[in-house]
Amino acid sequence: MSKLSPADLDRYIFSRTGATNDGLLVGAGYGEDAAAVEVGDTTLVVSTDPISLAAERIGTLGIAIASNDVAACGGRPEWLVSTILLPDPDTELLDDITAQLDAEAERLGISIVGGHTETVAGLARPLLSLTCMGPTDRYVPTSSAEPDDAVILTKGAGIEGTAVLATDFRDEIENAGVSSETLDRATGFFDDISVLPESAVLAPVATAMHDPTEGGVLNGLVELACASGVRIELDEGDVPVRPETRTLCASMGVDPLRILGSGALLATVPGDEADATLAALEAEGIDATVVATVEEAADESDVGVVYGGQQYTDGVRDDMYDLWD
Structure with missing residues (x-):
């Protein structure tokens, strides 16, 4: 799939x-x-x-x-x-x-x-x-990110994927040595899937927003960049990943940035409004991080996301699909 x-x-x-x-x-x-x-x-x-x-x-x-x-x-x-x-x-x-x-x-x-x-x-x-x-009152598309915008990610990568791993593949992960306590906490991530609270904060200021689902945060950024005709350089170390996500992904051999990503919201905001936006999210109890900066693409071939030394311009296949085969 x-x-x-x-x-x-x-x-x-x-x-x-x-x-x-x-x-x-x-x-x-x-x-x-x-x-x-x-x-x-x-x-x-x-x-x-x-x-x-x-x-x-x-x-x-x-x-x-x-x-x-x-x-x-x-x-x-x-x-x-x-x-x-x-x-x-x-x-x-x-x-x-x-x-x-x-x-x-x-x-x-x-x-x-x-x-x-x-x-x-x-x-x-x-x-x-x-x-x-x-x-x-204000429709926010995926396709309106502008150069010098800050790219904000709420919560973290792989929220949905972690919860699904913890339920659909619990036996395999327990057999790999992951504790039941870790799996129980990961199952609780189902409570974090909705992005309605952060959308209410981000919608008035965002130039673009996108819901990363299949293919995770990486695919969500690729779709946002290509729809907007811009370039985004992503460093894996800048993307927040919860400890439970790292543990479950390691046990199943999948990349946290390439698994079902619902629960996070991607948004681009003008660079000079990033700090105030992060503070507004924090005031609502919502974790959020600036993970990248939108760059102007030199030409059409420069559009997309650069991650791990590779440029992505097409959809990224979700690492979890093979687990159901």
């Missing part, structure tokens, strides 16, 4: 978007988390996302991931439509999933207003597809 390249997205997706109707402010584009539609005097942010691999907390993660995309554009997630596809008519599994959806939506103040549920022959595991919507 991996994301399509920017060229394939342009050819097969972004060039085939049906009719052009009035009111569309921002449509499909590389790296963009959500669309923006003008509805009367309001801008409505709309995003959709699937989830299939995190079996233990698929409903909890599904709500958080879908609403994060709206929040990453400055929106206030309020409504959600849920499609649930099951491999067989297992009402116990359905009960677990819908209980998780209900609890997380209630916690985040989101109403589940509709959807669809059915069984699909040949499906190996449950699949959710969630569409989230909410209004915004």
Whole structure:
């Protein structure tokens, strides 16, 4: 499983978007988390996302991931439509999933207003597809980072991936010598997946924001840089990684910067506003760090992220995908 390249997205997706109707402010584009539609005097942010691999907390993660995309554009997630596809008519599994959806939506103040549920022959595991919507006073795209902006990362790399490792692969990690206490703390990272609190702080000042999901923080930065036509040089030592994340990733042989990254929010802010923005986040109890500076690209070939001596211009495959194979 991996994301399509920017060229394939342009050819097969972004060039085939049906009719052009009035009111569309921002449509499909590389790296963009959500669309923006003008509805009367309001801008409505709309995003959709699937989830299939995190079996233990698929409903909890599904709500958080879908609403994060709206929040990453400055929106206030309020409504959600849920499609649930099951491999067989297992009402116990359905009960677990819908209980998780209900609890997380209630916690985040989101109403589940509709959807669809059915069984699909040949499906190996449950699949959710969630569409989230909410209004915004200021839409913030992924594609507006400017040279000299500071790149801020909230919380740290691999928050979601750590929680999924701690649940879906607990036995393997315990057998590798990781303590149950460490795994229990890592499981608690599910409580940190939502980025609604930091979005409320960052949206008024950010030039661009992005929700790093598949491929982790590294892929999120690549998408932000390429969408904005800029260059970002990333030093691994500048990216905060929690001790539990380092331990679990080492036990499974994956890179913390290349695993499921929900729970962190990437934002670029004018360089002279970085300190004040970090202070505002700290006042809300949100950890945040400046991890890089946006640079002007010398030419088209210079666009992307430089990390570990390599330039990245296409999507980064998530290290965790091979664990489910």
